[in-house]
Amino acid sequence: MKGSGSLSSLRAALDPGRYWSRAGEQLQTTTSGAAVARFGQYAVLPLLAIAGGLGPSYFGIRWTFAILVIVMYALLRSRSGLFGMVVLGAMLVYLPHQMDTFERGIMFDIALYALLGIGLNVVVGYAGLLDLGYVAFFASGAYLYALISAPQFGGGFDVGTSFWIVLPMAMVLAALVGIALGVPVLRLRGDYLAIVTLGFGEIIRIMINNQDGVTNGPVGVFAIPKPHFGSTELSGPVELYFVVLAGCFVAAFAAERIRDSRVGRAWEAIREDEDVASSMGVNTTAYKLMAFAIGAAIGGGGGVIYSAKQSAVFPSDFNLDVSINVLALVIIGGMGNVRGVILGAMLLIGLPEVLRDFSINIAFIHLDNLGADYRLVIFGAALVAVMILRPEGLLPARRRQAQFEPADVLEPEVAT
Amino acid sequence: MSGEATSAVAPSASAGAPSAHLRLDGVVSGYGQIKAIKGISLHVETGEVVALIGANGAGKSTTLRTISGLLRPSAGEISFEGKRIDRVAAHDIVRMGISHAPEGRAIFGRLSVLENLRLGAYQRNARAEIEQDLERVLTLFPRLRERVKQDGGTLSGGEQQMLAIARALMARPRLLLLDEPSMGLSPVLVETIFRTVIEINRAGTTILLVEQNAAMALQVARRGYVLESGAVALEASAAELRASDLVRKTYLGEA
Amino acid sequence: MQEWIQLLIDGITIGGVYAVIALGYTLVYGVLRMINFAHGELFMMGAFTGYYTLNGFEKHSSLNDSVPVLTIAIAIVLGMVVAVTLALVMERIAYRPLRRAPRLAPLISAIGVSILLRNIMLRATNAQGKVYPKVFPRTAVEIGEIRLLYVQIFLIVLSFVFLGLLYLFIQRTKAGVAIRAVAEDRDTASLMGINVDRTIMTTFAVGAALAGAAGVVYGMFVTTATSGMGFIPGIKAFTAAVLGGIGSVPGAMAGGYFLGISEAISTKFFGAQYKDVVAFVLLVAVLIFRPWGLFGKREDKRA
Numbered sequence A: 001m002k003g004s005g006s007l008s009s010l011r012a013a014l015d016p017g018r019y020w021s022r023a024g025e026q027l028q029t030t031t032s033g034a035a036v037a038r039f040g041q042y043a044v045l046p047l048l049a050i051a052g053g054l055g056p057s058y059f060g061i062r063w064t065f066a067i068l069v070i071v072m073y074a075l076l077r078s079r080s081g082l083f084g085m086v087v088l089g090a091m092l093v094y095l096p097h098q099m100d101t102f103e104r105g106i107m108f109d110i111a112l113y114a115l116l117g118i119g120l121n122v123v124v125g126y127a128g129l130l131d132l133g134y135v136a137f138f139a140s141g142a143y144l145y146a147l148i149s150a151p152q153f154g155g156g157f158d159v160g161t162s163f164w165i166v167l168p169m170a171m172v173l174a175a176l177v178g179i180a181l182g183v184p185v186l187r188l189r190g191d192y193l194a195i196v197t198l199g200f201g202e203i204i205r206i207m208i209n210n211q212d213g214v215t216n217g218p219v220g221v222f223a224i225p226k227p228h229f230g231s232t233e234l235s236g237p238v239e240l241y242f243v244v245l246a247g248c249f250v251a252a253f254a255a256e257r258i259r260d261s262r263v264g265r266a267w268e269a270i271r272e273d274e275d276v277a278s279s280m281g282v283n284t285t286a287y288k289l290m291a292f293a294i295g296a297a298i299g300g301g302g303g304v305i306y307s308a309k310q311s312a313v314f315p316s317d318f319n320l321d322v323s324i325n326v327l328a329l330v331i332i333g334g335m336g337n338v339r340g341v342i343l344g345a346m347l348l349i350g351l352p353e354v355l356r357d358f359s360i361n362i363a364f365i366h367l368d369n370l371g372a373d374y375r376l377v378i379f380g381a382a383l384v385a386v387m388i389l390r391p392e393g394l395l396p397a398r399r400r401q402a403q404f405e406p407a408d409v410l411e412p413e414v415a416t
Numbered sequence B: 001m002s003g004e005a006t007s008a009v010a011p012s013a014s015a016g017a018p019s020a021h022l023r024l025d026g027v028v029s030g031y032g033q034i035k036a037i038k039g040i041s042l043h044v045e046t047g048e049v050v051a052l053i054g055a056n057g058a059g060k061s062t063t064l065r066t067i068s069g070l071l072r073p074s075a076g077e078i079s080f081e082g083k084r085i086d087r088v089a090a091h092d093i094v095r096m097g098i099s100h101a102p103e104g105r106a107i108f109g110r111l112s113v114l115e116n117l118r119l120g121a122y123q124r125n126a127r128a129e130i131e132q133d134l135e136r137v138l139t140l141f142p143r144l145r146e147r148v149k150q151d152g153g154t155l156s157g158g159e160q161q162m163l164a165i166a167r168a169l170m171a172r173p174r175l176l177l178l179d180e181p182s183m184g185l186s187p188v189l190v191e192t193i194f195r196t197v198i199e200i201n202r203a204g205t206t207i208l209l210v211e212q213n214a215a216m217a218l219q220v221a222r223r224g225y226v227l228e229s230g231a232v233a234l235e236a237s238a239a240e241l242r243a244s245d246l247v248r249k250t251y252l253g254e255a
Numbered sequence C: 001m002q003e004w005i006q007l008l009i010d011g012i013t014i015g016g017v018y019a020v021i022a023l024g025y026t027l028v029y030g031v032l033r034m035i036n037f038a039h040g041e042l043f044m045m046g047a048f049t050g051y052y053t054l055n056g057f058e059k060h061s062s063l064n065d066s067v068p069v070l071t072i073a074i075a076i077v078l079g080m081v082v083a084v085t086l087a088l089v090m091e092r093i094a095y096r097p098l099r100r101a102p103r104l105a106p107l108i109s110a111i112g113v114s115i116l117l118r119n120i121m122l123r124a125t126n127a128q129g130k131v132y133p134k135v136f137p138r139t140a141v142e143i144g145e146i147r148l149l150y151v152q153i154f155l156i157v158l159s160f161v162f163l164g165l166l167y168l169f170i171q172r173t174k175a176g177v178a179i180r181a182v183a184e185d186r187d188t189a190s191l192m193g194i195n196v197d198r199t200i201m202t203t204f205a206v207g208a209a210l211a212g213a214a215g216v217v218y219g220m221f222v223t224t225a226t227s228g229m230g231f232i233p234g235i236k237a238f239t240a241a242v243l244g245g246i247g248s249v250p251g252a253m254a255g256g257y258f259l260g261i262s263e264a265i266s267t268k269f270f271g272a273q274y275k276d277v278v279a280f281v282l283l284v285a286v287l288i289f290r291p292w293g294l295f296g297k298r299e300d301k302r303a
């Protein structure tokens, strides 16, 4: 296994699983000292980022993005977790300063979806519960903030501070919604769970759409105030981007800590084989609800930030596409792995935007505005391609390649 | 579709062709990384009943699954009536004349007994012959005749075992692979099943029989192999095996 | 009373569509234990094929007026052909390589196919719905207060015919028994000499043919084809399949009508905008209280 330095690093790039399994063992030793060190990874990032000056300001978004993705991919696949995260963090913090408003909007979207992905990953990646209705939690957070703070509902309370109060409230609310939706589906597995959660997501959207008296229906909620931080209004995409980015770091840190704890091991047992887990004394009900609640809370928090960023929300913002996008980025990135989620968000959310005004003109093929017009066509094809070429995702979690075999589907009844 | 190049070999010569009927040569097979059989060589001659005995997990079922094409060997050769079959798809091997009644019966519980039996003849087309064979197996197992309309899943364990054997016969095999036909049956039924096995063999079908019940198997079989941890530990005539220390201690439960 | 009969008729109309589409879900789920998320898009492609065919006849001939039976039959057959071709291609490219992949992979791949087809049609039509030419008189048979469009009668009858044919196919033909055998136990089926790959393809083809035909007839009924039209009926049809006990052919049929009628009746009480909620609530309730379906027998999970 040991070769010359460059050869082994090449191997590492080609075969992440082998390295992750080692790195994973090291990280498994979750003493409090290690925990501090790991929190350090996330905390020092902003400082290092501001100090580090690798801003390719003159490249333009497309090249910047391409470089970013390539560097990210290499770093995330290599063994150097800390170094990779630091460089990544530096770029994520520094780059937006070099961008225009449109590009900053893209960065915001990427970060927001990464946040949602981290939340959904808890449910799907850690606990193995396939949820296609994640948008429900996102929507409940967004509407909670909108309804409390927008002037059309009496102005709410002090708009300057409401954001920071609503944020935890929304997370608690979403967690409760998560538990409420989780209880009835506890017995369902696999594909059935997917369809039922999809149904829940749609029900919530239809309710928001039809309960005009409460939510203003399809007309939506407007003039949602921006949050304040001290006396500064966080109004631009960069400021809110940093709010999401901070959210990502906190959520990622928390999620990984929980995964490495007793709870995480219980989730793993449930994911592997629920029946075995419960026969070994794991309280599957409690742990499954916990996964739903944590995932939902993160989604709800994301919703609040989204609401604040958009200034207006409509029921149509919360359709199934959101759930599918988030699930797709989690799975394409590599399930059960926060690094994979980040990569997935960059590829799935960032790439189509970057390709928006890209055109192809070869011989008689003229596809203008490839990104704008065909991005979803490409997105669909990419989902298929990635599944065929790398069904475990681009950055599979450690020790996880051979998992979730098709064991937990209900036995169908055949033509009786 | 791939890997079926050697499909559709017409059942030319009838039972009674000379030379080794079935031959395994250094066959290695298993599940993913797990090698459950590690280089098995054995042969079955036309008209014989050959027993394959061994402890739980020795690799008996894996051997049968590899012969019938459910598993693809990672090394070694398998030939049947002189033709290589180790790269042939399972559904084409049936067509070539090998029928496998798998462990645990594996009947289709939601299909009627009659549908189960007709599925046994799935790859055959001659209607009249199929009806004739249906009549034949129902005569062999009269209990099935009373239950042809019933769902397979509603049969008792013994009846399911009869159905599994009858269904395998419906393919008109020249080689029948039986995996633990006595499993879970009462002593009386075991007796019946083994008598039927002898009958089937007399009617011209070669049989490779996997059994836990070594005593029974060695009464029926002419020769036998003892499998241990995926390899052949012993090969001899049934009489010799019955007399050997290894078999007496381990499989016949004698002191 | 008449109002109730009207609701019942409306329910049977849409229920027939659900039932026909549901069969595709139930058959494919039976053999692959996989929800073919793109199945609704086959229905949508059928509807577009129907539009292009009938529109072609309208533009270049007067056959729609002189022999509408012929043009409609051609449209339905072409709708089936297109849907079957697409289904076979998607099975081969997007699903078959994933037979042994992690459980979620085929589902994501199917979601990808669904997005792909929907957006190809969105581009191809410039996001404009396509309005069918009038092959059926848009007049109704009126009995008292009950109104029945001619196309509605056609749809109801055709659903029955397709369901009957499919039932016979599954119960009586060799291929039908092979599908049921593969659904129950793939390995043992191959020991019977059944070519499992080919049987799975047959299953996709049969389901797609039904969806394609349903798309054409439904397109004539609602008079427009849009790229998003397969989605909601697809989910509803899946719900119908679950209501009837997934994997069960008669169950899917019964589930389709049950769902259609429940929806129609619910509009009387909650209004049309809650019809989808009713469907989903039904789905959730059934999965929680009777996961083996409303009409199926309880089966003990085998070890």
Ligand SMILES: Nc1ncnc2c1ncn2[C@@H]1O[C@H](COP(=O)(O)OP(=O)(O)OP(=O)(O)O)[C@@H](O)[C@H]1O
Pocket (backbone or CB within 6 Å): B031, B034, B036, B054, B055, B056, B057, B058, B059, B060, B061, B062, B063, B103, B212
């Ligand atoms: N599907 C499978 N996946 C992985 N390993 C398997 C599988 N089936 C069998 N094995 C392993 O292969 C080995 C041989 O199994 P096999 O079923 O051939 O044994 P056997 O001799 O038939 O035993 P028994 O008398 O209990 O039926 C065993 O160690 C078993 O654990």
Ligand SMILES: [Mg+2]
Pocket (backbone or CB within 6 Å): B060, B061, B062, B103, B179
């Ligand atoms: Mg065995």
